[in-house]
Amino acid sequence: MSSTMASNVFGVGRPGRRTVYSMCGMCSVRCPIEVTVEDGHVAWLQGNPHDKAIGASLCAKGSAGLSLEYDDERPHTPLIRIGPRGGGRWRRASWDEALDYIADKLHETIEAFGGRGIALSDRGGVFNDLTRTFVQALGSPNYFNHDASCGGNVHNAARSLLGFSHAGLLFDLRNTKHLVLYGRNIVESLMVKEAKAFMSAIANGMRCTYIDPRASITACKATRYWQVRPNSDYALNLAIIHEVLKQGAYDKGFADSFVSGMDYLREAVKDTTPEWQERHTGVTAEQIRALVKEIAADAPRVIFHPGWMTARHKQSFYVSRTALILNALMGNIEIPGGCLLAKSPEYYGRKGLKHLSDRVPKVETPRVDGAGTERPQWDPAIGMLHQLFAAMETGQPYGIGAYFAYRHDPLTGMPDPDAIVRALDKLKLLVSIDVRYSETGWFSDVILPEATYLERANILCQMNGPVPVFGMRDQAVAPRFDSRPAWWIIREILRRMGIKEVLDFETIEELWNYQLEGTGVTVAEMREAGVVSLAQAATLRSRGELRFPTRSGKIEIESEVLEKAGLPSLAPYESKTAPTDDRFHLLFGRPATLAHGQSLNNPILNEIAPEQVLWIHPARAEPLGIADGDEVEITGGGRYSRCIKAKVTPWIHPEAVFMLHGYGATVPLATRAFGLGVADQRLQHGKLYEFDPAGGGCAMTETIVQIKRRGAGEAKL
Amino acid sequence: MSKYTLRHDAPNCIGCQACEVHCKTNKHLGPGPAPCKIVTVGPVDVDGHPRMHFVFMPCFHCEDAWCIRACPTGAMQRREKDGIVFIQSSLCIGCKSCIAACPWGTPQWDPATNKAVKCDYCMDRLDAGLQPACVTKCVTGCLSFGVANEAPDPRRERYARQIVAEPLSAAKEVR
Numbered sequence: 001m002s003s004t005m006a007s008n009v010f011g012v013g014r015p016g017r018r019t020v021y022s023m024c025g026m027c028s029v030r031c032p033i034e035v036t037v038e039d040g041h042v043a044w045l046q047g048n049p050h051d052k053a054i055g056a057s058l059c060a061k062g063s064a065g066l067s068l069e070y071d072d073e074r075p076h077t078p079l080i081r082i083g084p085r086g087g088g089r090w091r092r093a094s095w096d097e098a099l100d101y102i103a104d105k106l107h108e109t110i111e112a113f114g115g116r117g118i119a120l121s122d123r124g125g126v127f128n129d130l131t132r133t134f135v136q137a138l139g140s141p142n143y144f145n146h147d148a149s150c151g152g153n154v155h156n157a158a159r160s161l162l163g164f165s166h167a168g169l170l171f172d173l174r175n176t177k178h179l180v181l182y183g184r185n186i187v188e189s190l191m192v193k194e195a196k197a198f199m200s201a202i203a204n205g206m207r208c209t210y211i212d213p214r215a216s217i218t219a220c221k222a223t224r225y226w227q228v229r230p231n232s233d234y235a236l237n238l239a240i241i242h243e244v245l246k247q248g249a250y251d252k253g254f255a256d257s258f259v260s261g262m263d264y265l266r267e268a269v270k271d272t273t274p275e276w277q278e279r280h281t282g283v284t285a286e287q288i289r290a291l292v293k294e295i296a297a298d299a300p301r302v303i304f305h306p307g308w309m310t311a312r313h314k315q316s317f318y319v320s321r322t323a324l325i326l327n328a329l330m331g332n333i334e335i336p337g338g339c340l341l342a343k344s345p346e347y348y349g350r351k352g353l354k355h356l357s358d359r360v361p362k363v364e365t366p367r368v369d370g371a372g373t374e375r376p377q378w379d380p381a382i383g384m385l386h387q388l389f390a391a392m393e394t395g396q397p398y399g400i401g402a403y404f405a406y407r408h409d410p411l412t413g414m415p416d417p418d419a420i421v422r423a424l425d426k427l428k429l430l431v432s433i434d435v436r437y438s439e440t441g442w443f444s445d446v447i448l449p450e451a452t453y454l455e456r457a458n459i460l461c462q463m464n465g466p467v468p469v470f471g472m473r474d475q476a477v478a479p480r481f482d483s484r485p486a487w488w489i490i491r492e493i494l495r496r497m498g499i500k501e502v503l504d505f506e507t508i509e510e511l512w513n514y515q516l517e518g519t520g521v522t523v524a525e526m527r528e529a530g531v532v533s534l535a536q537a538a539t540l541r542s543r544g545e546l547r548f549p550t551r552s553g554k555i556e557i558e559s560e561v562l563e564k565a566g567l568p569s570l571a572p573y574e575s576k577t578a579p580t581d582d583r584f585h586l587l588f589g590r591p592a593t594l595a596h597g598q599s600l601n602n603p604i605l606n607e608i609a610p611e612q613v614l615w616i617h618p619a620r621a622e623p624l625g626i627a628d629g630d631e632v633e634i635t636g637g638g639r640y641s642r643c644i645k646a647k648v649t650p651w652i653h654p655e656a657v658f659m660l661h662g663y664g665a666t667v668p669l670a671t672r673a674f675g676l677g678v679a680d681q682r683l684q685h686g687k688l689y690e691f692d693p694a695g696g697g698c699a700m701t702e703t704i705v706q707i708k709r710r711g712a713g714e715a716k717l
Numbered sequence: 718m719s720k721y722t723l724r725h726d727a728p729n730c731i732g733c734q735a736c737e738v739h740c741k742t743n744k745h746l747g748p749g750p751a752p753c754k755i756v757t758v759g760p761v762d763v764d765g766h767p768r769m770h771f772v773f774m775p776c777f778h779c780e781d782a783w784c785i786r787a788c789p790t791g792a793m794q795r796r797e798k799d800g801i802v803f804i805q806s807s808l809c810i811g812c813k814s815c816i817a818a819c820p821w822g823t824p825q826w827d828p829a830t831n832k833a834v835k836c837d838y839c840m841d842r843l844d845a846g847l848q849p850a851c852v853t854k855c856v857t858g859c860l861s862f863g864v865a866n867e868a869p870d871p872r873r874e875r876y877a878r879q880i881v882a883e884p885l886s887a888a889k890e891v892r
Contacts, residue, residue, distance in 0.1 A: 045742070046854050058854045063738040067747075187731035192856055199729055199857040203875050205882025215760045215767035217731055225767055592733035604741060607748040608734050651760045651767050 006488040007507050009457050009475040013040040021048055021530025023461075023473040025435075025453025026061040026068070027595030028123045029191045032531050033062065035454065035476040042069055042454055042477055050529040053193045060593045060605065062192070067604040068452060069480070073670055074436050075449035076481035085425055086443045088668065095484065095492070098446055103496035105429035105445075106138070109401030112428070115139025116365045119388050120404040121146060126461035126471065131406055133356040134490045137502045141363045142400070144383040149413045152384060153310040153695030157320035159379055160559040160569075160694075161328075163549035166306055166320075168342045169327075170465050173197040175337035176206055177298035180291075180326075182233050182319060183212040183312075184305045187221060190592045207298070209291060211236065213653035214587060214615060224291070228281045230585040230656045231313040231701055235280035235573045237322035238272035239288050244329055245269065249296035251331025258546055259328050261557030261569065268570040280575055282653075299330045301337030310695070313702050317695030318571055328555045334540050341541060342464040345519070348535040353462045353470060353515045359502050368398060377565040377694055384696035385410065386688055389423035402429040406486065407450065411439035412597035412662070415684035415698050418638065433489060436598060437667045449483040451475075456485035457508040460515045460526065466538035470519070472526045475508075487511060567694050578655050579704055582624060584616070586636065586703040587652075588661040588680045597662045600673035612677040613647040615658040616707065621648045624709060631710040636683030636703060643710055644678050657707060719800030721838060722865040723849065725773035729859035729871065732757045732771045736851035736860060743839055743850035750825030752776070752836040753851055773860070775851070776823045776836035778802045784835075787818030792833075796840070803837035806830070838862070 011018065020035040024045075032048035034056075045065050047054040068074075078098035079090040093101070109117045118138045122131050124145030135143040147155055151166070158166040173179060174197050186198045202208065202221055210222035211233060219225045228236060244250050245266060255262055274285035295302045304326040310316045332338025345352040366373045369387030372380030389410075392400045403424070411417040417439065424430055424443060432441035433448045441447045450456065458473040475485075491503035505511040512523050521532050550556045558569045579585060590596070591610050599605045614632060626632055628648040634657075635641035644659065652658050663677025684703045691698050732755055740753045752775070759769035782802050785793045792808035793815050795801070804815075804824075809832040815824040816833060824835040839849040847853065852862045861868055 056853050057856050057858075058735065058739070059733055059856055060735040060738040063735060063742050063854065066742050187733070190733060190856070195731060195733075195856055196858070199731065199859075203729055203878065205879045217769050220760055220767050220769040221731070222766075592731065592735070603748050604738055608737055608751075649760070650762075 006484045008478050009508060012475055013478045015039050020474050020476040021050065021472065021527065022476060023453070023458075023471055023530070024058070024062045024065065025473070026065050026599070028125050030125060030471075030473075031058065031062060031192050032471065033058065034530070037476050040477055042066055047192065048530045051531050053196070057192050057196060059190050059192055060608065061595055061599055064599075064602050064604045065454060067602050068435075069454050069477070071603055073601060073672070074481070075434070075441075075447050075483070077449065078482070079447040081445050085430075085445070086421070088442065090447070095482070098448060099492050099496055102429065102431060102446060102493055106402055106493075106497060109428050110139075113399040113401045114365075115363075116142060116368070117399055117401040118142065119144065119368070119400055119402070120406055121385055121388070121408050121410065122406040123408050124382065126463055127458050127473075129356050130459050130487055130490060133360055133502060134494065136357055136360045136363050137494055137499050138497065139363060139365075141365050141367045141380070142383070142388065144385045144388055146385065146408055146410075146413060147382050148385040148691070148696060149311045149410075149415070149698050149700070150309050151307070151697075152378075152382065153316040153692055153697035154307045154320040155382060156377055156379055156695045157306065157317050158324055160377065160561045161321055161324050161555055161557070163556075165379065166324075168464075169339040170342060171303050171305065172337050172340050173201045173206070173303070175301065176201065176303050177301040177337060178207045178209070178295055178303070180209045180295075180302070180304045180323075181211065181218065181222070182305065182307055182323065184308055185212070185216040185218045185589060187218050188216055188592045189309065189590045207294065213585075213656045214589070214658045215651035216589060219651075226283050226287065227651070227653050228283060229576065229578070230587065230653060231315075231576055232281040233319045234315045234322065235272070235277045235575075236283060236288075237319060237326070238269050238570075238573055239274050239277035240292060241265065241322060241326060241329070242269040242272045243274055243288055243292040244296075244326070247292055247296060249292055249299065250329035251300060254331030254333070255329065257543070258333070258548070258554050259557060260552045260554040264558040264569060265325065272573070280573065295330070300332040300335045302330045302332060303327065303338060304330075311697035311700050314690070314692045314699045315571065315574060316697055316699075317692045320695070322570070325557060333555075334546060336540075340466045340538070343466065343468055343538075344464050345462070345468045345534045348468070348539075350468075350534045351519045352468075353460055353519065354517055356459065356502070356515075366397075368400060370397070371696075375565060375696075376561055377567060378696045384691070385414065386691060386698060389420055390689060392423040392426050401427060402431075403427055404431045404433060405438075405440045405444070406433045407435070409434075409438035409440045409597055411443065412665070412679070412681060415681055415687035415700055415703070416638075417679075417681060419686070419688040433486065435483070436601065437670045439597065439666060442667045448489055449481060450489065451479040451483040451485050455479040455483065458485070459487055460512055466540075468534045470521060470526060470532045470534070472530050474527060474530070562694065565694075571694075582706045582708055583704050584620070584707060585656040585701055586680060586683055586705045587656050587658040587701055589658065590662065591660055594660070594662050597665060597673075600662055600665065600676060601670040603672065606672040610660065612644060612660050612663045614644045614707070615647050615649055615652040617652050617654040618648050618650060620654045621646060624707060625712055626707070626709045632707050633710050634678065634683065634705050634707055636685040636705050638682070638685030640679070640682040640685070642678040657705065719778040719802070719838070720864055721778070721799065721801075721862060722868065723775055723838065723852070724861045724868065724871070725771075726859040726861070726871040727771050727773075728875070729857050730755070730771040730773070731857055732769060733856050735854060735856050736773070739850040739854040740836070740839075743842065744834060746827060746834065747829055749829070750827045750834050752823075752825055752834060774821060774823070776802060777821065778838070783818040783820065784815035784824055787814040789814060801838050801840055802835070803840055804833055804835055806832055806834075809833055
């Protein structure tokens with residue numbers, strides 16, 4: 001075996017039929033899957049029936065994994081850039097050459113900036129022990145996940161209230177009576193298990209209040225839909241809390257024992273009456289009172305969903321925080337039909353996976369984004385990516401010389417790619433590790449082709465929940481091209497940097513055995529089912545043992561972390577001006593068939609991708625002379641403007657327009673996605689450094705766009 | 718009609734189009750043909766609520782199928798034992814007569830083989846004791862398959878469950 005080969009796992013490529021349990025990689029949800037392999041070829045993909053919550057179900061993207069695997073439009077070998085960045089000229093390189101190139105540039109970076117001048121971002125999730133370990137081993141604190149443009153606000157809101165992130169709460173949808181959603185579009189921004197549970201609950205009579213300026217398909221499944229003004233949901237929550245307190249519709253016993261800061265809360269909402277919020281949200285006072293009456297009857301089996309993608313506006317943090325406070329007021333914590341607490345294996349007397357990061361010394365250097373230091377309100381475990389770009393550009397608080405984008409494409413996912421490109425262009429080294437040609441990859445210095453999720457094995461993962469589980473992504477087939485698994489790529493870079501002991505594993509099985517040490521679970525057991533539960537059934541904590549990892553041990557409405565940051569625990573609502581004439585808030589979302597920018601070049605997903613249209617309210621379209629189906633021109637104030645077809649519908653708030661995200665790609669080698677549709681992130685001009693100061697998430701839906709009918713204002717022939 | 722029924726419980730459908738891809742991957746089809754299709758219409762106003770309509774279009778497997786009558790080579794056939802209408806690909810000459818004849822546009826053109834292809838309830842899977850691909854992997858379980866009259870009707874079951882959960886509004890359900 002040559003030194004640059006990664007060994008396949010045992011049995012790969014063997015003739016005949018075999019079943020491999022693994023995890024999907026078509027989006028970052030990572031559903032458990034069963035892969036049927038025939039003569040070394042993937043024949044069939046379905047949900048892993050060993051996980052009862054998913055059964056055989058899979059979404060369109062999951063099934064289209066076959067289409068990804070057998071598509072040639074992905075990087076086949078390592079590529080090194082020729083000519084200027086983004087110029088699109090590349091040369092093929094061997095792994096040795098590409099990895100040596102990277103190691104040289106890392107040495108240069110360390111010489112200029114120290115180890116802290118190296119950064120990496122990925123899309124978070126259950127496998128990031130590997131990427132964290134990599135960054136830490138290089139002596140840098142600068143690991144980032146993608147939450148600046150996703151769940152950063154809800155993550156940090158939960159942390160400020162409960163002492164742990166929102167991942168520590170699991171919503172028991174199947175047993176709840178009423179679910180309140182703030183734009184959490186469960187049936188389109190799809191997690192298969194969640195969507196199944198949601199639809200089953202709806203069929204069993206669960207009520208759902210869905211709040212969103214646009215009626216998504218989830219709105220179409222809800223029992224109540226409120227078309228609120230864009231970015232006004234915080235006002236709505238302040239009024240709901242006001243009314244809950246006024247009606248005494250909360251669990252006083254729970255609040256007395258487990259919540260601190262009730263007086264602070266009363267003071268913060270004393271004037272935010274249902275009448276007060278009317279002019280902000282457009283929802284009537286009676287509607288608020290009716291909701292509160294309903295939830296009072298259904299409590300504690302009522303869930304206020306604090307959100308998933310919450311990088312919307314500058315008070316999104318407080319939307320999530322007040323939604324979480326409402327759960328506490330319902331007294332639904334650790335109650336069937338409420339918010340269940342995630343349990344570690346230790347809770348059940350088991351042992352969790354060993355961390356790779358334990359093999360590396362802790363890095364004491366402060367993070368470049370100030371998370372956990374000057375910005376105590378931001379969790380240093382995830383960082384805030386826009387501030388990495390700020391540091392690249394300014395060299396403050398210290399310089400950044402090298403950046404790895406691992407399966408992450410900030411030029412698609414973050415606002416204002418032009419601004420990001422300006423920052424990236426200051427780097428000594430930009431590496432994209434990905435299975436596809438991303439926008440960020442196209443601008444990078446080196447593209448390292450990762451083997452697809454069907455061609456590689458990952459490190460094992462541990463998912464804490466009511467019942468904690470270990471999960472496995474196993475290799476189903478041999479790589480079709482000269483690609484490698486991430487654990488191998490990272491090991492090889494570290495070896496070249498003289499850091500050998502951290503990932504001193506020759507095969508993935510060796511690495512798995514390290515992770516599984518002392519857990520009582522074997523690799524063979526993991527392979528047999530793909531998921532291994534660490535308890536027979538969920539046991540809920542009794543009220544007596546309920547304690548939160550905050551200073552007071554309680555749910556802290558008045559937060560120590562926020563106080564330290566000089567931020568109010570509940571800020572006053574900032575009222576929003578309505579855009580007029582040709583100006584609108586730009587909202588965006590996903591269909592069930594696409595995962596951001598990463599699906600549109602997939603042959604089958606490209607075929608069934610919905611046509612990107614611009615939702616616009618008839619009351620605003622009419623004065624602009626726009627009829628349903630007309631081509632309109634849209635601009636966000638920068639150089640970028642494009643044409644898109646108008647969908648004139650009353651199911652979008654008059655102050656906003658809506659389009660699907662993930663379109664408008666510019667990489668010519670990805671021919672099916674190339675040039676297709678409009679890139680909403682390019683319309684988010686000037687928004688890279690506009691964020692919610694408390695939660696850190698980008699304020700993407702504060703983007704104002706201008707719309708005109710194509711050809712409007714020009715002389716008629 | 719075939720002895721089977723392939724039910725689409727529209728209120729439980731989310732229009733995610735997964736069935737379309739499940740179907741295509743079982744038949745090894747690339748872009749182009751769609752043997753089953755979810756057609757989405759909406760949102761529309763139903764008593765002040767936004768509601769989306771989803772129509773599932775597989776093949777109906779007609780008792781006296783127009784596509785079979787139209788096929789000049791005998792490629793389009795009806796399986797005796799269960800009434801499934803299917804194409805024997807080796808006999809198909811790609812004349813598209815079946816596509817023209819079907820009132821619902823069910824048979825599809827496959828540019829990769831220059832032949833017609835259609836929903837056959839995944840005969841290969843049925844014969845292996847499995848369910849059709851679209852049903853097996855449906856996200857919500859809104860698709861169900863079985864011998865007609867043997868499979869429980871989801872509408873009856875749901876109605877009963879909702880009456881228990883909330884007696885007043887159960888009769889108004891349709892979403």
